[in-house]
Amino acid sequence: MKNVSSRRYVLKGTLVLGAALIAGSGLSSARAADYRLLNVSYDPTRELYGDINRAFPAFWSKTHAGDSIVVTSSHGGSGAQARSVLEGAPADIVTLGLAYDIDILAQNGLLAANWQTRLPHNSTPYTSTIVFLVRKGNPKSIHDWPDLIRDGVQVVTPNPKTSGGARWNYLAAWGWALRQPGGSEQSATAYLKALFAHVPVLDTGARGATNSFVQRGLGDVLIAWEDEALLASRDLGPDKFDIVVPPLTILAEPPVATVDRNIQEHGTEAISRAYLEFLFSPEGQRIGAKHYFRPVDPTIQAETASVFPKTTTFDVASLGGWTRLQKAHFSDGGIFDQIYSH
Template sequence: MGKKLTTAVAVSLVGALGLSACGASEAAGGDKATTINLVAYSTPQTAFTSIEKAFQKTPAGKGVDFSESYGPSGDQSRAVAGGQPADFVNFSLESDVTRLVDTKLVDADWKAQTGHDGIVADSVVVLVVRKGNPKHITGWDDLVKPGVGIVTPNPASSGGARWNTLAAYGHVIADGGTEDEAKAYLTKYFKNAVSLPGSARDALTSFTSGNGDVLVSYENEAILARQKGADIDYIVPDQTLLIETPAAVTVDAPKAAADFRDFLFTKPAQADFLASGYRPVIDGVTGEVQGANDPANPFPAPKQLLTIAKDFGGWDAAGKKFFDEENGIVTKIQVATGTSE
């Protein structure tokens, strides 16, 4: 139909790119301070703002500063592989860390270094709608009805988009459908796309600016948007996908970067993730979450929770099957529907 997709350009908040990987700089009084170059995907910025302050109050965090860069996960990973300074990385996909392993910037055993497979926070894919849900969207099937405009980030740049797309595809299989039926669903899904921004955060901005009828997004993004006053509702579909966000330190990073990574698995840090709408990855971190559908029970268990490992064979297999630049299922569908740019 020749529809024009609106694209938001992610703004990378990079400070002092000329810093070396070790990040040493002169502090007041002539003491050496350590700067951690933190490079992350677009959504955890609010959580990290609080977590960094808490870390700086610990003995390991004394004298530590942060230089931050946020943007689409794939773009951020490629930037680091291309030379952008990074001591600590947090991406939305394991494959974006794997790229840095392949370029010898992250140790191959990065998962084992934490005891949590490197996953610092969880979420699930949800459907964000206008306040009052005027299109009466209750689940995935409603997204492909005529007249429903979908906003979702672009799988070519955004890790969030890949989670979203696999959740959309996977719900068909989980409901007893075939792979051909799942492909047919995705074709309708992308035909209904009216905005494919570069990152999950840009997709949220596009939606709250008035584009589309439904935003496919992270649960934590919907919660944080409501905390900031966005006039939206969100639905946790009956079939959805567990989002697992990995973090790692680079091989030449200062010890403070590893200390910061380890701090993320403490209860104070996980409580900050929880307050920003993420599902904690350690036991014993609970509490009310403002902006959730039910603040007292913020993270209901979906009827069917898909995982990358169990339902898609892991990110290596999923990446090749769905997102290969020439033969991926999603790549071909986007080309056929004119949504690849």
């Protein structure tokens, strides 16, 4: 299977080269074109990419006047979305919750294996982090990871096996525990075991968990992406929740990529790449910040510093990278299953 895909890459490389030549020769004749782009994304980015899709045509027409562009987004669980692209959804662009889901597409020959190095910041235009959402006034005084496993504290977090977003929650806890004095894989596993003993409900998705915490009043603390927490605390109930940013947490990097095989087929290579570049542009970065995703551009970071509290973060690479983590923790019989085994 490896051999077939590598041969496919060679073939694909030739195709890309050929397509680039044709595109290059076509540029001089600059004719107006009709583009339809599909961005297959994950759940909490619905509003973000709604705004991006509305703003992108203006960005593109600066260099390509007269083109007509329709960008649509599709949203769902990150893993399910990756599966749909794998099974043939005509995505030009994927913007998913974790690099592992795009790695799977690369393993199946849909895009180059080195996709994550093609754009700055590990192909991540916006980052986020994992924070705690607590009831107003923080009645259980939760400030850091050890507080989550105190007696009488109930924690709401989705099942990391069914929710890509929740894998970040889990790995934030894992990484924190590893970094404690005397921390080891054993001590980190013990911490996670204790943590999940405090989780009364394992929702299958991040929005489900937010619902359980916000609407049903379940639990004392919700482990959540910062953008979801800010959305819940600012827009759903400003007087109901507080956000606690733990002193040490994970840097969540939801990456983006073009689906090489599909954009060659659709003839949308240039515009799909431009769409991703737009995400890194000052305008794209501001739209991201508006939806509570942390910008990577230093200028926009400075502009929006008041929205995002400072914290120390570690990234997934420092924990061993997605492929290794996925296998060790979230595969059948992995560490997460062991936590629940009798």
